Amino acid sequence: xxxxxxxxxxxxxxxxxxxxxxxxxxxxxxxxxxxxxxxxxxxxxxxxxxxxxxxxxxxxxxxxxxxxxxxxxxxxxxxxxxxxxxxxxxxxxxxxxxxxxxxxxxxxxxxxx
Amino acid sequence: xxxxxxxxxxxxxxxxxxxxxxxxxxxxxxxxxxxxxxxxxxxxxxxxxxxxxxxxxxxxxxxxxxxxxxxxxxxxxxxxxxxxxxxxxxxxxxxxxxxxxxxxxxxxxxx
Numbered sequence: 036x037x038x039x040x041x042x043x044x045x046x047x048x049x050x051x052x053x054x055x056x057x058x059x060x061x062x063x064x065x066x067x068x069x070x071x072x073x074x075x076x077x078x079x080x081x082x083x084x085x086x087x088x089x090x091x092x093x094x095x096x097x098x099x100x101x102x103x104x105x106x107x108x109x110x111x112x113x114x115x116x117x118x119x120x121x122x123x124x125x126x127x128x129x130x131x132x133x134x135x136x137x138x139x140x141x142x143x144x145x146x147x148x
Numbered sequence: 149x150x151x152x153x154x155x156x157x158x159x160x161x162x163x164x165x166x167x168x169x170x171x172x173x174x175x176x177x178x179x180x181x182x183x184x185x186x187x188x189x190x191x192x193x194x195x196x197x198x199x200x201x202x203x204x205x206x207x208x209x210x211x212x213x214x215x216x217x218x219x220x221x222x223x224x225x226x227x228x229x230x231x232x233x234x235x236x237x238x239x240x241x242x243x244x245x246x247x248x249x250x251x252x253x254x255x256x257x258x259x
Contacts, residue, residue, distance in 0.1 A: 039191075066245065077152075077238050077249030078192070091246050125191055127247075134245030135180040135199075139192040 037062060039128050039140035047146045048116050056111040056143045060128030066090075067109040068137060069101060070125040078125055084109050085131050113145075121147045150175040150241045154250035161229050162258045169224040169253050171239030180242035181222040183213055186252075187235045195237075198222065209233070231257045 040059045048054050060067050066085045070078035080093035084103035103109045107128075113120055123144050127137035151174045161167050173179065180199055184192040196207025203215040213224045222239060234257045240249045 068245065068247075070247075075251070077240075077251045078247075080246050080248070083245055091244070093246070127192075129245065131245075135182075135242030135247070136194075136197065137242075137245075137247060138194070139184075141191040144189070 039126055039138050041124075041126050041140040041143050043143060044141070045144045045146075047148065049148050050116055050118060052116050052147075053112065053114045054116060054145060056113075056124050056126075056145070058109045058111070058126030058128075058140060060107050060109070060126075061138050064128035064130055064138070065107050066129045066131050066134060067103060067107065068127045068129070069109070069111045070127065071095070072123040072125055072142070073119075074122070081111070116147045118147050121145060150179060150243055150248045152239050152241050152248055152250035154237075154239055154253050156253045157251075158254045158256070160256040160258060163231050164228050167224075167226045167229045167233070167255070169237050169239075169255070171222045171224065171250060173220055173222065173239070173241045175220075175241055175243065178217065181213075181215060182240040182242060182247065183207065183211070183222075183224045184238045184240060184249075185209075185235045186238065192238065195224070229255075229257055231259065233257055 068083040069081040072078040082092040087103045123142040126140045129137045153172045183195040240247045
């Protein structure tokens with residue numbers, strides 16, 4: 036049983052560019068959440084998707100957007116990249132019936148130069 | 149809004165010694181509580197969780213945690229630390245699918 040997978044593993048972009056990160060949830064899970072983990076800090080909640088809709092959102096600007104597909108996979112898009120967007124981006128999946136038990140992927144390391 | 153405080157940024161213990169990592173949370177009701185471990189460059193692995201019931205919960209890798217409502221605490225313990233336990237540990241509060249994390253405690257294990 037595959038766990039949560041994320042791609043790519045690492046990514047380097049320059050300021051002002053746009054980036055798309057991808058996540059496939061654990062089998063049987065229908066809810067995907069995205070977190071940003073800056074160096075030396077705990078993960079911060081970006082948003083959560085269920086039934087292809089954004090259900091909850093943390094304190095992140097509109098430059099951060101997402102999408103969920105019918106197969107429950109998800110994308111995180113960040114526009115107009117800033118140096119401060121450099122972080123590890125974690126995807127977590129869960130069942131809507133048990134939303135707080137989340138399984139995390141290995142993350143995508145984004146570096147903005 | 150909920151918040152989590154992990155007072156110890158860095159802890160060093162000798163291999164074989166006992167370990168306690170502290171976690172305090174702020175939330176109006178009893179939330180779901182979690183401890184995760186993260187090795188360098190890796191994602192988060194769930195060690196244990198508390199939803200309700202027995203306040204002492206057992207997890208993987210020999211870890212346990214005790215929920216104390218009166219102290220708003222959820223401290224993680226292990227009776228005998230192994231060198232492989234060296235990692236970053238995060239306490240988290242879950243409310244309706246949104247998790248709020250502390251800033252973590254880095255554990256170093258001395259041989």
